[in-house]
Amino acid sequence: MSLAGLEFAFFFPVVFLLYWLGPHRASWQNAVLMLASAVFYATWDMSLLAVLAGAMVVSFGAGLALGAPSLEEGPAADDTTVRRRRRAILAVAIGAELGLLGVFKYAGFFAGSLNALLSAAGLPDMLPVLRLALPLGISYTTLIQVGYLLEVYWRRTPACRDPLAYATFVAFFPQLLAGPIVRAPGMLRQYGAARLLSPDVLASGAGAFLLGFAMKAFVADWLSPRVVDPVFANPAAYTAGTLWLSLLGYATQLFCDFAGYSLMAIGTGRMFGLELPENFRYPFLSKSLAEFWRRWHISLNTWLFDYLFAPLTTGRSWFRGRAGAGFLVVFLVSGLWHGATWTFVLWGLAHGVALAIHHTYDLWYKGRCRKDRRYVAWRKAGPYVLASWAVTQLFFLLTLIPFRAPDLSAASAFATGLLGFGGQSGLAERFGLQAAACVLFMLFFHLLEVGRGPALKQGFLALPAPLRGIVYGLILAFLMVYVPVGASTFIYAQF
Amino acid sequence: MDRSGMRQLLIDWLDDNYHFGEADSKIGSDDASFLDNGILDSLGFVALVVYLEDSFHITIDRKNLNRENFNSVNKILDYVVLRTGGAA
Amino acid sequence: MPGEQRHWGSVILAGLCALTTLAAVDAALHLVAPPKPLLEIDEAMDGYEAGDPTVLAIGSSHARSFIAVDRALSQRTGGTQHILSVPVEWGKYTPYAWVMQHRVKPILEETDASGALVRDSLRQVLIVTEWWDSTSLDPGTGSITMALPARAWQWTDFLADALENGLTPYNQNFLQRIWRERWSRSSLVQDRGYGNITRGIKEALRGKDVEGEKASYVTRLKGWQSMVEEGVDRLFDPDQVRSLEEIIDYFKGRGIAVTIVLYPRMPGTLSQKAKDTTLRQFSARMNAFAQEHLVRFVDLTLRHPLTDDDFETDFDHITPEGNRRLAEWVLDRDLAFLVDGAGRDTAGSPTAGNGGAQ
Numbered sequence: 027m028s029l030a031g032l033e034f035a036f037f038f039p040v041v042f043l044l045y046w047l048g049p050h051r052a053s054w055q056n057a058v059l060m061l062a063s064a065v066f067y068a069t070w071d072m073s074l075l076a077v078l079a080g081a082m083v084v085s086f087g088a089g090l091a092l093g094a095p096s097l098e099e100g101p102a103a104d105d106t107t108v109r110r111r112r113r114a115i116l117a118v119a120i121g122a123e124l125g126l127l128g129v130f131k132y133a134g135f136f137a138g139s140l141n142a143l144l145s146a147a148g149l150p151d152m153l154p155v156l157r158l159a160l161p162l163g164i165s166y167t168t169l170i171q172v173g174y175l176l177e178v179y180w181r182r183t184p185a186c187r188d189p190l191a192y193a194t195f196v197a198f199f200p201q202l203l204a205g206p207i208v209r210a211p212g213m214l215r216q217y218g219a220a221r222l223l224s225p226d227v228l229a230s231g232a233g234a235f236l237l238g239f240a241m242k243a244f245v246a247d248w249l250s251p252r253v254v255d256p257v258f259a260n261p262a263a264y265t266a267g268t269l270w271l272s273l274l275g276y277a278t279q280l281f282c283d284f285a286g287y288s289l290m291a292i293g294t295g296r297m298f299g300l301e302l303p304e305n306f307r308y309p310f311l312s313k314s315l316a317e318f319w320r321r322w323h324i325s326l327n328t329w330l331f332d333y334l335f336a337p338l339t340t341g342r343s344w345f346r347g348r349a350g351a352g353f354l355v356v357f358l359v360s361g362l363w364h365g366a367t368w369t370f371v372l373w374g375l376a377h378g379v380a381l382a383i384h385h386t387y388d389l390w391y392k393g394r395c396r397k398d399r400r401y402v403a404w405r406k407a408g409p410y411v412l413a414s415w416a417v418t419q420l421f422f423l424l425t426l427i428p429f430r431a432p433d434l435s436a437a438s439a440f441a442t443g444l445l446g447f448g449g450q451s452g453l454a455e456r457f458g459l460q461a462a463a464c465v466l467f468m469l470f471f472h473l474l475e476v477g478r479g480p481a482l483k484q485g486f487l488a489l490p491a492p493l494r495g496i497v498y499g500l501i502l503a504f505l506m507v508y509v510p511v512g513a514s515t516f517i518y519a520q521f
Numbered sequence: 522m523d524r525s526g527m528r529q530l531l532i533d534w535l536d537d538n539y540h541f542g543e544a545d546s547k548i549g550s551d552d553a554s555f556l557d558n559g560i561l562d563s564l565g566f567v568a569l570v571v572y573l574e575d576s577f578h579i580t581i582d583r584k585n586l587n588r589e590n591f592n593s594v595n596k597i598l599d600y601v602v603l604r605t606g607g608a609a
Numbered sequence: 610m611p612g613e614q615r616h617w618g619s620v621i622l623a624g625l626c627a628l629t630t631l632a633a634v635d636a637a638l639h640l641v642a643p644p645k646p647l648l649e650i651d652e653a654m655d656g657y658e659a660g661d662p663t664v665l666a667i668g669s670s671h672a673r674s675f676i677a678v679d680r681a682l683s684q685r686t687g688g689t690q691h692i693l694s695v696p697v698e699w700g701k702y703t704p705y706a707w708v709m710q711h712r713v714k715p716i717l718e719e720t721d722a723s724g725a726l727v728r729d730s731l732r733q734v735l736i737v738t739e740w741w742d743s744t745s746l747d748p749g750t751g752s753i754t755m756a757l758p759a760r761a762w763q764w765t766d767f768l769a770d771a772l773e774n775g776l777t778p779y780n781q782n783f784l785q786r787i788w789r790e791r792w793s794r795s796s797l798v799q800d801r802g803y804g805n806i807t808r809g810i811k812e813a814l815r816g817k818d819v820e821g822e823k824a825s826y827v828t829r830l831k832g833w834q835s836m837v838e839e840g841v842d843r844l845f846d847p848d849q850v851r852s853l854e855e856i857i858d859y860f861k862g863r864g865i866a867v868t869i870v871l872y873p874r875m876p877g878t879l880s881q882k883a884k885d886t887t888l889r890q891f892s893a894r895m896n897a898f899a900q901e902h903l904v905r906f907v908d909l910t911l912r913h914p915l916t917d918d919d920f921e922t923d924f925d926h927i928t929p930e931g932n933r934r935l936a937e938w939v940l941d942r943d944l945a946f947l948v949d950g951a952g953r954d955t956a957g958s959p960t961a962g963n964g965g966a967q
Contacts, residue, residue, distance in 0.1 A: 027776055032784050069776040180583035211587075225620040316564060331563055336586070340570045347571045349564065395541045402541045491619040495626025502627065503634040503797060511802040 027069040029200060029235075029290040030242050037066070038294070045298055052220045056194045059298065066199035070162045078167060078197060081126055085171040086192045088119030092178045093185025116179045120172055127168045135366035163202040165363060169329055170196050174210040176333050183210045191217040198300070200291035204284060206305040206325035213302075221299030231296025238289030240505055241471075245464045246283035247510055249275045253453060253461050258430050261440035263449035269440060271453070275461055276430055277423055278468045281309065284323070308475045310468070313414040315381050318422060326363075330356050350382030357381065369428040369437060376425045522605075527577075527598055534572055539565060551594035566591065573597070579604040631797075638796035641809025646793055648673055649786075650712060650761040653695045657716050661728040662693035664947060665713070667705050667856070668737030670926060671872040672696040675737065677932035681940055685948050692735075692947070699756045701742045702852035708761050709856050717863070733947065734860045736853070739872045739910070740837075740891035743853075745846035758783040830878060833924050837883040844891055850898075857902050868905035869895060870944075873913040873927065873935065875920040884911070907943040914938045 027033050041062040048054045067075050092115055174195075177183035186192040195217050201208060257264050257272035264272070288305035295302040303325050312318035319327045338345045339352040354375075361374020394401040404410050424441075431437035442448070453461075473479055486494070522530075528551075535544035539561065548560055555561040561569065570581055570591075579601065581591075591597060647670075656662075664682075666675035672694045679692035695713065697704045719727045758767065759782035767783040774780065792798035800806045812818075857867050871892060879888065892908050899906035919931025927935060940948055 031776070031781065032788055033776055033781060035788065036784060069771065071775065180586075182584055182587055225617045229620045229623075316562075320562070328563070332587075336567050336570075337583075339567055340574070340581075340586075347568075349567070392538060396537060399541060491622040492626045495623035496630045498623065499627035499630025500634070502631050506631075506797040507800070507806050509801055 027066050028203065029287065029294060030239055030247075033069075037062070042297065046223055050220050052218060053190060055221055055298070056188075056190045056217055059194045059198055060190060063194070063197045063199040063202065066202065067162060067197070074162065077126065077130075078164065081123060081164075081167065081171065082193055082196055084119055084122045085175055085196075086186070086189055088115055088175060089178050089185040089192070090187065091115050092175070093187075112179060116175060119175050123168050123171050123175075127164055130164060132362070132366045139368075163197075166201065166205050166207055167196050169207050169326070169363075170209075173207070173329055173333055177210045183214065186210075186214050188218065198295070198302075200294040201302060204287045204291070205323070206288055206291065206303045207329050208302060208325070209329070213300075216300050223299060227296050227299060231293045233293070234289045234296065235293030236502075238286040238291075238293060241282040241286030241289065243286075243510055244505065244508060245467055246279045246286060249279040249461065249464050250283075254279055254430070257453070258432070258436065258440070261431070261436055261443050261448065263451045264443060265450060265452055266444055266446040266448055268452045269443045269448060271461070273423055273426060273440075273444070274465060276426055277310075278465050280426070280430075281306070281468060282464075308472050310419060310472050311415075311475060312418055313411055314418055315377065315384055315421065318418055319377075319381075326360070330360055334359060350385050353381035353385065354378035364429070368434055369431055372428040372434065372437070373425055376428070380421060524598055524602060527601055528594065530576065531594060531597065534569070535560065538568065548594060551598075553594075554592050556592055569597075573601060577601055577605050635795050635797050638800075638806055638809075641813060642796050642800050642803075642805035644794055644796055644799035648676060648694060648696060649790075650695065650697065650708060651763075651790070653693060654712050654716060657693055657713070657728075660691065660693070661730040662691045663730045664690065664692040664733040664735065665695055665731060666692055666735040666737055666870075667695045667709065667713075668697070668735075668870075668872070669700045669742065670696050670698050671739065672737045674872070674927055674932045674935060675735065677929070678936040678939065678944070681933075681936040682947055685940060690947060691730075697756055698760045700760075701744070702738075702849040702856070704756045704761065705736070705742075706852035706855045707757055709859060711766070712761060712763075714859070731865055734856075734865055734867045735870050735944075736856065736867065737870050737872055738895075739874070740840050740844060740887050743845050743849050743891065743895075744840060744843035745848065755779060755782050759786050762786075829924070833878055834880045834883060837878075837887050838880060839887075841887040841890055844887070845894055853898075854902070857904055861902075861904070866905070867902075868907060868944075869899050871895065871908040871910045873909045873915055874911065875917055875924050876911070876915075877917040878920075878924045879911075907939075909935075909939070909943070 027037060041058060045055055045058045048058065064075065067078065092112055174183070174186075178185045186195070191214065195208065195210070195213050198208075253272055253275035257268060258276070261269060285306035292302045292305070305323060305325050307321045307324060309318055309322035312321050335352045335356045338355060339347060339349055345351055345355070355378070357374040357378035358371065359374070360377075361370040361372070364370045364373070391401065391405070395405070427440045427444075428434070428437045431440055439448075474483060486497075489497075532544050532548075535548075536542055540547055544560075547558070549558075553560070555566075556563075570586065573579065574581055581600070581604070585591060585600060591600065664679075666672045666678070673696045675692050675694045679694070682690050682692055695708065697708050700708075716728070717726075717731065721727055758770070758780050762770075762780075762783045767780055770777075770780045789798060789801070796806065860867050874888070888910055892910060896906050896908070914934055915927065915931050919928055919934065920926065921928055
């Protein structure tokens with residue numbers, strides 16, 4: 027099941043009514059959500075439900091052990107043995123979580139790469155290449171749980187003592203497929219208390235869900251099979267112009283798909299009275315790469331920042347104070363997290379290196395600023411801002427090539443094609459208008475956040491309710507006329 | 522070093538690295554949130570932690586190292602004062 | 610959440626206004642793309658349970674032509690004879706057999722406390738077919754089997770499949786159908802995937818695109834003709850034939866007469882090659898099949914009263930007016946035995962048939 031599928035229109039009302047019409051208690055609400063999440067998960071893969079459950083038992087148990095009174099603060103808290111024991115518990119639990127992810131997600135990749143290396147050296151294959159089914163959402167649930175363990179270990183968050191609340195926190199169905207990656211401090215508190223249904227939250231939840239659905243179903247799902255997939259499947263055949271358009275189309279698709287699904291998850295959460303963390307904040311307005319990653323897939327990047335970058339660069343190791351090296355590590359991890367392929371490694375490497383270079387440049391520029399205040403003014407002036415924006419966005423766009431390409435050779439064919447060494451094919455002409463509408467929609471979406479955009483939004487929300495209702499109704503009708511039909515949907519005969 | 526000396530070091534650091542002479546006016550109130558008012562981004566926090574640890578020879582406990590606790594001039598100074606043995 | 614605090618009143622008011630607007634737009638769209646309620650398996654089976662038909666007409670969407678035949682038959686017989694159409698949209702023999710096993714059989718064999726059949730009037734089954742029904746599933750896609758979840762499944766079938774395979778694009782077609790049925794009077798929901806609304810609005814604004822339609826007619830005609838011509842290589846797929854035999858054996862086993870009816874084809878769309886190859890071969894082989902299985906054979910492929918104007922723009926289906934003419938015509942001739950109120954299986958006398966496809 028997906029939040030964007032028709033099945034959700036059958037599933038959601040049942041869960042919604044059970045949730046709000048049942049006893050007004052956290053335990054009831056969590057039980058309903060947990061049951062719904064299990065059903066949601068089972069529609070993908072019943073057999074792997076056990077893997078997720080096992081991982082949750084380990085982390086919940088480790089959390090309890092880390093937060094046990096004997097190991098918690100008190101006279102003994104700083105005792106060396108206690109510290110050692112806590113560190114051991116943390117290492118075992120995180121090892122188990124990452125080990126699980128490693129086996130399912132990376133075993134095939136590493137064994138395959140090692141074998142390729144051996145065969146290049148004229149040696150026989152050493153490792154059997156495992157190709158296991160990846161348990162749904164395990165990339166997300168692993169990060170959620172590792173984050174929780176670190177929070178408890180650092181004593182920033184008390185250990186969760188309610189298994190039901192913990193399980194719901196990890197596996198709440200809207201966040202299962204594509205995040206956002208929830209964090210213990212913000213979420214566990216919410217699951218600990220009974221939620222209240224407020225008109226405000228319900229309305230904004232429904233609005234976020236519908237906006238997200240429109241982004242995903244009307245923009246992303248339309249672009250993908252028409253403008254993106256065919257071109258990336260055979261980049262050498264297309265003209266440079268087509269490749270550029272396709273790349274722009276892919277940026278739009280990726281954003282609308284991912285931010286759209288995140289918004290649907292956040293909207294669904296709100297309709298259950300839960301506030302999931304923001305995941306995208308107008309990334310295409312970013313004027314530096316660092317800013318871009320604070321606006322794109324926020325929940326992943328803050329996770330990587332807080333639990334990897336910050337400990338690494340403020341710890342006692344060689345990395346202390348070396349932000350550039352920290353970026354490289356973080357983005358290699360991010361690349362591998364996105365997928366176990368060399369194209370993702372290349373993508374992560376590109377971003378790590380670029381961030382490191384930009385950081386060095388930033389330090390140098392700040393040095394100029396200290397000596398000459400005109401540099402400060404230049405940095406704030408229009409041309410500098412525009413150039414920073416353009417370089418940032420262009421770089422992101424180009425790194426989408428390895429991110430999307432099926433392999434490194436397709437990526438290099440795409441890249442050379444962009445420079446005009448490609449083929450002669452173009453896209454079907456009839457795609458032009460709708461593809462442009464998709465890109466314009468995304469631009470408009472971003473422009474509502476700059477200049478007078480926010481005031482315009484506020485003005486609309488201040489209109490009388492009936493007027494707003496009529497506008498919503500017209501938008502819905504428009505969307506229904508163009509609602510896309512799934513590729514395998516049975517459509518036949520009207521006679 | 523007393524608290525006002527520490528404060529000056531903090532402001533100087535912000536000026537040297539981020540605001541170039543405008544740190545004080547940008548901060549306004551010593552209780553204003555750094556993140557909410559655009560005083561410091563998350564990368565800046567990490568750099569600040571290293572700077573404080575190195576300058577005052579302290580170790581900032583992970584428990585306190587989160588955005589809510591370490592997010593204004595006063596909160597930062599309170600912590601540094603505490604860790605340096607209440608030198609104020 | 611931006612904006613000031615809202616109250617239930619304002620949220621509900623906005624919601625109601627949105628729904629009212631949506632309903633108003635929908636009602637206005639009835640002018641350009643009215644929903645067309647079609648008889649589907651569910652409704653047909655409801656009709657079977659409520660009534661006690663004497664004749665079943667099982668087939669693809671073509672079986673819907675027998676709604677008109679039923680009207681004419683009821684008139685002629687004063688209501689003593691009644692045909693129930695069982696249309697399996699886009700079906701072939703395997704889906705027909707599934708519908709027979711899972712939907713028709715339980716109703717047909719239902720007994721009361723004393724063990725007597727609840728409905729015992731059924732005497733005749735018409736298998737309404739054409740050459741395409743006998744061909745193998747579309748190579749590669751297998752999409753034809755989607756007719757089942759999309760038209761014939763019940764919740765139990767859906768849940769069983771979803772439990773076994775998870776939610777798949779295949780079984781999701783069932784949910785699509787339930788959704789469409791729930792909003793059967795809504796143009797917005799019913800138009801999903803057909804584009805009649807946008808076409809209708811475009812036409813209303815710019816007038817009919819006569820040139821474009823002509824060009825599209827020519828392209829579609831070419832495609833249609835070559836599809837029929839190429840069909841000759843795919844006739845009588847063993848799986849499909851087995852299913853057809855399963856249907857015939859079942860009804861004959863219960864003493865119910867079976868008639869194979871080859872459905873009329875649109876004259877202007879058939880090339881000489883198509884007539885000489887696919888259509889002739891299918892007719893001949895089906896005639897032989899009927900004789901072998903001792904069932905009636907009626908071939909209306911080319912022998913019917915209809916002109917090109919009696920067919921819909923898809924070249925495949927007959928217009929309401931055409932169906933009325935066809936009904937009177939067949940009841941005067943090939944299906945006159947229905948008017949006589951045929952008794953139990955007259956097996957052994959596959960009479961009314963004649964090889965009309967020559």
